[in-house]
Amino acid sequence: MSQPGVPSSGGASTGLQVQNGAASSLGSPYVNGPVQNALMSSQVSVSQGYNSQLPGPYPHLMPAKTSLNPVSAQNNYGGSQTVCTLSNYQGPGQTLNRPPMVSNPVTTSLHSGPVPRMPPPTSQIPAATSMPSGSFLAGVNLPPPLNWQYSSPSTGSQTNHCPHPSSQPSISGNTNVTTNHQHVFSGDPSLQNSCLKSGSVPSLVNPPATTFQPGTPLGPPPVKGPPPVRALAPQKSSHSAVLQPSFNSAINQEGGTSNTSNESMVVHNSYDEIEGGGFLATPQLTNKNPKMGRNVGYSYPSLPPGYQNTPLPGTTGMPPSSLNYPSGPLAFNQTPVGANHLTASVHGLSLHPEGLRVINLLQERSMLPTTPLQPPVPNLHEDIQKLNCNPELFRCTLTSIPQTQALLNKAKLPLGLLLHPFKDLVQLPVVTSSTIVRCRSCRTYINPFVSFLDQRRWKCNLCYRVNDVPEEFMYNPLTRVYGEPHRRPEVQNATIEFMAPSEYMLRPPQPPVYLFVFDVSHNAVETGYLNLVCQSLLDNLDLLPGNTRTKIGFITFDSTIHFYSLQEGLSQPQMLIVSDIEDVFIPMPENLLVNLNESKELVQDLLKTLPQMFTKTLETQSALGPALQAAFKLMSPTGGRISVFQTQLPNLGVGALKPREEPNQRSSAKEIHLTPSTDFYKKLALDCSGQQVAVDLFLLSGQYSDLASLGCISRYSAGSVYYYPSYHHQHNPVQVQKLQKELHRYLTRKIGFEAVMRIRCTKGLSIHTFHGNFFVRSTDLLSLPNVNPDAGYAVQMSVEENLTDTQLVSFQSALLYTSSKGERRIRVHTLCLPVVSTLNEVFLGADVQAISGLLANMAVDRCITASLSDARDALVNAVIDSLSAYRSLVLSNQQPGLMVPFSLRLFPLFVLALLKQKSFQTGTNTRLDERIFAMCQVKNQPLVYFMLTTHPSLYRVDNLSDEGALNINDRTIPQPPILQLSVEKLSRDGAFLMDAGSVMMLWVGKNCGQNFLNHVLGVQNYASIPQTMTDLPELDTAESARTIAFISWLREQRPFFPILYVIRDESPIKANFLQNMVEDRTESALSYYEFLLHIQQQVNK
């Protein structure tokens, strides 16, 4: 390919048609909830270990070169254990001088014979069969579904997803799925979660094509019927031992609730059932959640039977006279809103006339708006649209849904959703009600787009079942009026949060548990990161989300693993060293994760001591894998968050990696290692997911560290990856600043534990591929051991059944999680969109940012399953195919030029930007880990940040004024216009700020005005701008205040911290600045105009 950016053959034959995303929504009964041990027990049994040495459950995933350790049938606890106090410990490298092992009952018991260990997960994935019609573009032969994980392409069905074999949810109409992937964790009966295999649901199209292959004798029984639920814990739930057919079946849901109101453990572990179930047909008379008063945002009081509004659960009697919620109008005269109240006005075009324009891009080259591009507004009646979900939370690539798959195929545009479900919200209605009203058939939560047939009946907008309105729901707590269910907050807000009653719990909500795992090898000490991280933890210790139950623990590692006993009453932390990394065990399990409140002083002591402890270390080896195994064992009983800090390629023990980057291949599109070299991290992540543990990885490394392999630990456990290349406490001050700011955010941001998310859509639509960091537990249930407010997700969809009788469709995401305060909550977003019958309408409603975001996700998959050049070709073809379709099928008269609908006027530009994005660029020296990190970002970032990374915003800032400025809290924030990304827009007498998401570059022209130099940069002249300037001085000038206000405001918009570089013409970093000039030609990539010419040539063929 001589011209990057252009497919070598212009053929439109290699689009991104494949359903190559993650998690095809194929059925499989992976049901793997939390452990059933007593939650609050600090007793950690060593028997809960993860034995990495047993044969892996994904033999087919194993690259031939990966050698797993031989089966170790015996437990070997021969590891040495050294216990010493911190004050005595002289630092690594002096092991011989350690005090003799302290004889200790705990230690003794550790060696007291074989203890059952948890077998590894069992995965059984049937041979991939071909996917019928999962693609979003028609007319192509579909390869077997490939998922997005960085796995060997030859194993087409390796999973991050464990679809249900037999339970095609009726709501999403997933009836086209014939491939069944199955992934089942089996386990030691004393430890493992129930392994529920869903039974057949007769009405479903595809019977399970899955065979069950237990990984160990203890594994679940074979096919046909669920394995029995096993648990040590007392079984309370009556249905835990009976066949549990899958989620989403009304038959199974009724009565399928468990009561976890007391502290005893609940055994069945299917979150499937939980999110799917929970609706009680009969009013629940007690409110079991004593903490319902704690709300985020504004809340509605609970509503005990009898329609009283009392703050205390279970109270009966007359409504109290003093109610906290705003009293609304008492009149009952509003028009109910709902699908059945829609009239033909649905199709009354609300589009701005501009939106109907056809544009010749070769003539109109300045299509970039000067203000941030807004998502298109769905063409809905205003009564509906005003209730619709905020596009920042939930948006669709096509805001007008084609009524048939054939129509969608014609448009050659991808259909999918982009979600930011746990975004921090200023205003979030929280409902505390004893009854959460859901459709009896498909479990949809009542929402603004249902229709009320009358006061007593509502019709589900997803499956059309008519449901009764529960008695309590007749009362509106907002207005205190009886008989207006359609005015309840649930029916007035597309985004709402419910306090979940106990039916939504499989066990008592877990406490917040945080485990920090630090690399303390020589390399790590050299970077000086530990000092900063420990200081940041000290500073933010009281801000960690949590309550009196919060637990915390620490592990450090180099060639050995070090634990820290923080037991209350100790005079100082006690260090315990486990040197047998072949068979990691947990010494003194009960004292390693401690209650933060009770042991706060010890924790603080440790954090103050840690950075000094290893300063003299000579240990260069890094046993990350064993350290992660230890962390997993420690966390298994409760679930929680593991934060790992790693500074090099792990080179010891399981999970050891080898360098495989070839620097001379960095600019090539071929032969680069984008797939993991071992499945160790993926397997461990899946184990973590099964125990409600998420792993966040902080990689601070100047050397190649194989992020493609390491990243799997976070990807599959719903964690996050942070990357600080070349971090050094002295040499790289901007990285230090970035880590500091981002750690503060990380440590203090909201967190949800033991979460699941399900996405439902109107009958006829089908979700088939998920993108993001998670594990797909069943067809549409994502397992999120942790959920954080900065994570984004995407899904691909298809039209399974014609929507010809439907005017509106809806999508609903429900995120069930445990808050850091121990409350079970459900956050629900519902999006409503119109259905259209013509191709032109489909094009008019296209959301080009969402399309670009979804295509990027698909392209990452394509990179993994095929190649980088294949992915690049597919991106280009996505533009060519859709614009060809528009030209040939929509435009009546064939005009010369490159004609595009207004909605897609930025499509070629954004795709060109994608081709120049770090994930997909060629021809430039892109380090492999940086490319992989960019791909991680594609998968995990909310759309708005991703777009900024891909197509940065350019502003002129040397002439900022208050004209048109925003006023926020007495701050005046200038709003300069956004410029096209071309050097044509620069001038030497100005200064220009490029905001590329995680990086900002302030380029100062040679002839920049003295005013800016003096009053903003604080320098005498151009020559005295420092070579590396990464901050603006706060000067007592209006210009300085404006510039700083603007940059601060930009930074506040995002959860990560963008580094600022002030650059002059001679700065080495200027190349990065120019690299982001998407519209310009570079040595290796086309200019925007050249790209348009290429597209035109292909379209007009």
Ligand SMILES: [Zn+2]
């Ligand atoms: Zn329904």
